[in-house]
Amino acid sequence: MTHAIQRRSCAAFFATLALFGTGAMAQASDKPLRVVLPVGAGSGVDTIMRAAAPSLTKALGGQGVVIENLPGAGGIxxxxxxxxxxxxxxxxxxxxNNHVVNPSVFKKMPFDAVNDITPISVVGATPFVLxxxxxxPAKNAKELQAVLKAKPEAYNYASSGNGTILHLAAAMFLDAAGAEARHIPYKGVGPMVADIIGGQVEMGVLAVPAVQGQLKAGSLRAIGVxxxxxxxxxxxxxxxxxxxxxxxxxxxxxxxxxxAKLPPAEVKxxxxxVVAAFATPETKDAMAKQENIINPMTPEASLQFFKTEQERYAALVKKANITAD
Structure with a gap:
C-alpha cells in the first residue's frame, strides 16, 4: 500500500507548486476552514494534521484552520x-484506512464511503508498529508468539475500535502467528495507549507517530514494524x-x-x-520526524485508490471474520 503511494506520478505535485509560484494563491475566507478528523486527539492523523495546520493556513492565503476531533464508531x-x-x-x-474498511464491517452504513465524498488528495502514509x-515477557515477534500460545486466554490486545484498521492489523499478526488473544476495542487511540501503558491490556498496533514518545521513554516496547x-x-x-x-x-x-458534489473549483x-502545505520545509521536517511518507495524489488518482483499498480490506475482513459488535 505504501509502495503504491510512492509509485504515483509526481507530475501533478510539481504542477501545483508551479501554480503557486505564479501567485495563484488561495484567497483568505472570513470563515475558518473546518477540518474534521474522525479520530481522537493524539492519534497518528491528529498528530499529522496539527503539524501541517500552520502551513495550510498560509497556503490558503491566511484563512484560519480549525481542527475538530470527532472520534467514535471506527470513524463513522x-x-x-x-x-x-x-x-x-x-x-x-x-x-x-478505516473509512474504506467500515463498509465491510458494518451491516448498515449511514453513507457510501466512496460515492458520498469528494476525494481531494491521498496525502501520504505512516508506518504501524506492534x-x-x-x-x-517478550522482546520480539517470535517470543510474543510463544507467550501467546503458552497462555491463549491470558492476554488482551487493544484497538481504536472494532473493525478499525488497528484491529485488522493486530488480527493479521495473530493469524500469521497462529495465536490468540482477546480483543478490547476502545473509542480512539488516546485511551488505547493509556491502557496499554497502564497494563489493563497487554498489546496493540499503533501508528509510529502516536507512540514515538512512549517508545523512547520506555513506557511501551516495540515488538515489530x-x-x-x-x-x-x-x-x-x-x-x-x-x-x-x-x-x-x-x-x-x-x-x-x-x-460529495464539491465544485471542481473548490477541489482544485x-x-x-494541501500540496503546498505539505511541501513547506516546516511540514516536511515534521513529517520526516514522524516517519510519514508524503506523496500527494491527484483527486482522480485518489478516487481510484479509495475503490481499490475498499476491495482489499473487504478480503481481509472476511478472512479475519470481523463483524461489528
Whole structure:
C-alpha cells in the first residue's frame, strides 16, 4: 500500500507548486476552514494534521484552520459529519484506512464511503508498529508468539475500535502467528495507549507517530514494524517479515476529502493548498520526524485508490471474520 503511494506520478505535485509560484494563491475566507478528523486527539492523523495546520493556513492565503476531533464508531461518527457538510469548500475531513474498511464491517452504513465524498488528495502514509506493555515477557515477534500460545486466554490486545484498521492489523499478526488473544476495542487511540501503558491490556498496533514518545521513554516496547521496511527512528526494531512473518504487511494512509458534489473549483483550490502545505520545509521536517511518507495524489488518482483499498480490506475482513459488535 505504501509502495503504491510512492509509485504515483509526481507530475501533478510539481504542477501545483508551479501554480503557486505564479501567485495563484488561495484567497483568505472570513470563515475558518473546518477540518474534521474522525479520530481522537493524539492519534497518528491528529498528530499529522496539527503539524501541517500552520502551513495550510498560509497556503490558503491566511484563512484560519480549525481542527475538530470527532472520534467514535471506527470513524463513522466523524465521517458522517463530513458527508453531511455543505459542499462549499468550508468543511473538509481527513480520513484513513478505516473509512474504506467500515463498509465491510458494518451491516448498515449511514453513507457510501466512496460515492458520498469528494476525494481531494491521498496525502501520504505512516508506518504501524506492534507494541506491548514492558511487563510482557517478550522482546520480539517470535517470543510474543510463544507467550501467546503458552497462555491463549491470558492476554488482551487493544484497538481504536472494532473493525478499525488497528484491529485488522493486530488480527493479521495473530493469524500469521497462529495465536490468540482477546480483543478490547476502545473509542480512539488516546485511551488505547493509556491502557496499554497502564497494563489493563497487554498489546496493540499503533501508528509510529502516536507512540514515538512512549517508545523512547520506555513506557511501551516495540515488538515489530508492520510494513516491509524498517522505520528510521526505530532502527533496532525489525519488521515482521524479518522476524518470520512475511504475510504481515500493513500500514496507514491518510487522505483529505470533502462532501460529495464539491465544485471542481473548490477541489482544485483545496488540493493545491494541501500540496503546498505539505511541501513547506516546516511540514516536511515534521513529517520526516514522524516517519510519514508524503506523496500527494491527484483527486482522480485518489478516487481510484479509495475503490481499490475498499476491495482489499473487504478480503481481509472476511478472512479475519470481523463483524461489528
Amino acid at each position: 461518527t466523524g465521517a458522517s459529519v463530513i458527508v453531511r457538510a455543505p459542499a462549499d469548500g468550508q468543511t473538509i475531513g481527513v480520513v484513513s 507494541v506491548v506493555n514492558p511487563k510482557v 508492520m510494513g516491509k521496511t524498517r522505520v528510521p527512528s526505530l532502527p533496532d526494531v525489525p519488521t515482521m517479515a524479518e522476524q518470520g512473518f512475511p504475510t504481515v504487511d500493513i500500514g496507514g494512509w491518510f487522505a483529505v476529502v470533502g462532501p 483550490r483545496l488540493h493545491a493548498a
